[in-house]
Amino acid sequence: MLYALRQALAAFRRTTLLTALSITMIALSLFVIGLFGIAAHNVRLVLEDVESRVEVVAYLRDDASPTAVEFARSEIAAFGEVQEVRYVSRDEALDIARSELPEFQALFTDLDVNPLPASLEILLQPGSRDPAHVAAVAERVALYPFVEDVAYGSDWLEKIFVLRRVAGATALVMGGTFAAVAAVLIGAAVRMAIYARRDEIAIMRLVGATGAFIRRPFLLEGLMTGVLGGIVALLLTYAVHRVVAGSIFPLEWVPLSWTLAGLAAGGAVGVAASALAVHRHLREA
Amino acid sequence: MITFSSVDKVYPRIGLALSDVSFRLHKGEFCFMTGHSGAGKSTLLRLIHMAERPTRGSVLVGGYDAMKIRPREVAILRRKIGFVFQDFRLLRDRTAAENVAFALEVTGARPAVVRTKVARLLAQVGLASKANAYPAELSGGEQQRVAIARALANDPLVLLADEPTGNLDQRAARGIFELFRSINASGTAVLLATHDMDLIRANPRIRVLELEHGRLVHDSAAEN
Numbered sequence: 001m002l003y004a005l006r007q008a009l010a011a012f013r014r015t016t017l018l019t020a021l022s023i024t025m026i027a028l029s030l031f032v033i034g035l036f037g038i039a040a041h042n043v044r045l046v047l048e049d050v051e052s053r054v055e056v057v058a059y060l061r062d063d064a065s066p067t068a069v070e071f072a073r074s075e076i077a078a079f080g081e082v083q084e085v086r087y088v089s090r091d092e093a094l095d096i097a098r099s100e101l102p103e104f105q106a107l108f109t110d111l112d113v114n115p116l117p118a119s120l121e122i123l124l125q126p127g128s129r130d131p132a133h134v135a136a137v138a139e140r141v142a143l144y145p146f147v148e149d150v151a152y153g154s155d156w157l158e159k160i161f162v163l164r165r166v167a168g169a170t171a172l173v174m175g176g177t178f179a180a181v182a183a184v185l186i187g188a189a190v191r192m193a194i195y196a197r198r199d200e201i202a203i204m205r206l207v208g209a210t211g212a213f214i215r216r217p218f219l220l221e222g223l224m225t226g227v228l229g230g231i232v233a234l235l236l237t238y239a240v241h242r243v244v245a246g247s248i249f250p251l252e253w254v255p256l257s258w259t260l261a262g263l264a265a266g267g268a269v270g271v272a273a274s275a276l277a278v279h280r281h282l283r284e285a
Numbered sequence: 286m287i288t289f290s291s292v293d294k295v296y297p298r299i300g301l302a303l304s305d306v307s308f309r310l311h312k313g314e315f316c317f318m319t320g321h322s323g324a325g326k327s328t329l330l331r332l333i334h335m336a337e338r339p340t341r342g343s344v345l346v347g348g349y350d351a352m353k354i355r356p357r358e359v360a361i362l363r364r365k366i367g368f369v370f371q372d373f374r375l376l377r378d379r380t381a382a383e384n385v386a387f388a389l390e391v392t393g394a395r396p397a398v399v400r401t402k403v404a405r406l407l408a409q410v411g412l413a414s415k416a417n418a419y420p421a422e423l424s425g426g427e428q429q430r431v432a433i434a435r436a437l438a439n440d441p442l443v444l445l446a447d448e449p450t451g452n453l454d455q456r457a458a459r460g461i462f463e464l465f466r467s468i469n470a471s472g473t474a475v476l477l478a479t480h481d482m483d484l485i486r487a488n489p490r491i492r493v494l495e496l497e498h499g500r501l502v503h504d505s506a507a508e509n
Contacts, residue, residue, distance in 0.1 A: 208363035
């Protein structure tokens with residue numbers, strides 16, 4: 001293993017320009033993935049925030065009996081999709097309207113009769129905040145005889161989910177494409193490195209080196225190139241993040257697991273591309 | 286140690302390279318192999334080195350059968366077969382000592398062992414003082430000596446040489462031949478492919494295999 005490491009480092013020294021080029025290519029590819037990762041992460045945070053507010057509101061008839069409402073409340077709370085059910089009385093509704101809608105302050109102050117109905121605010125489980133689940137819950141809730149109307153913003157909910165699906169699919173396609181490009185580039189770089197050392201490989205075979213022994217330095221080289229490219233990409237991405245977050249608009253940095261996964265992906269792509277290139281060369285030679 | 290039995294070798298594009306070749310090379314033997322260019326000398330050496338498989342017949346080397354040997358065993362076997370070429374095949378970016386050490390490093394030998402052995406091998410081929418010279422700084426004869434030292438690194442049973450003196454002047458060629466003789470004297474078999482008829486005539490006691498259009502047309506051992 002020490003020999004393989006020495007050879008991989010020596011190869012770095014002998015083909016400095018080529019190695020630097022490979023690292024740059026990988027870094028640029030991973031940098032694009034990194035930028036996309038930040039964008040995807042932030043879109044996800046926004047969507048999660050919006051989604052956390054997804055709720056079904058059941059407006060109750062004024063003559064609904066408190067016992068029946070309380071019974072319904074505990075029954076709805078037991079639905080699999082439901083996280084929490086809150087009863088909002090007519091007075092609370094008026095208080096909320098007064099505090100949240102200051103423009104209508106005047107309208108709400110001199111009232112003889114409170115026009116707002118009591119309601120059940122139904123908050124859904126994180127996994128059930130999609131249009132299908134929301135509509136299903138709304139339909140079931142509407143069946144209670146004392147429920148006057150059910151509201152859940154079906155239009156915008158649908159849009160959010162389309163947006164989320166589009167963002168997810170785009171991230172997957174773009175990320176996959178760039179990862180594939182990075183793999184091809186690493187493969188090409190390793191092929192070049194192999195080509196530069198084809199005499200050495202031929203002599204290794206001549207003097208009785210095993211296939212594994214020949215492969216090891218190249219795999220190590222691929223791993224180091226991939227990880228180094230990953231580190232450079234990480235630094236570039238972080239720099240861009242700091243600039244944007246500091247002066248343009250607030251932006252969250254990606255979770256640590258993403259960063260580590262990115263580095264690991266760089267290394268894995270490096271090793272896989274090297275393995276393929278060496279395997280091909282050894283088969284052809 | 287090396288046995289060819291009715292060996293044919295056909296290349297898909299070139300056609301028949303060897304046809305019905307049978308011979309045995311014994312432990313510690315010295316043997317010339319001669320023939321015109323394209324007679325099949327290099328193919329025969331490649332078959333011994335297990336770089337090729339016979340199309341028909343059997344090739345046995347050091348107890349391994351060419352048709353049954355596994356890739357890993359090929360690598361192990363090659364450590365016991367030294368191979369020297371007309372064009373030396375040295376790594377140009379490494380010193381004489383590093384070129385020789387290379388053959389030991391690939392077997393996983395320890396650095397201390399490598400150092401001692403490289404010094405001994407370079408002394409054996411008469412290049413102790415040029416250990417740190419790069420191939421470009423050495424004469425053709427000296428480069429071939431480095432290649433021979435490398436071929437001897439793993440104490441081979443047989444040394445194959447494909448026109449080893451083809452690129453050398455007469456004096457250097459004679460020196461290399463004498464080196465082969467001394468290597469042989471210490472027990473290593475030598476199979477030397479050459480079309481230097483003067484060299485063969487000057488050594489009438491050495492066995493000669495002659496190939497012509499892929500056929501073994503003459504084996505001086507068979508006459509005795």
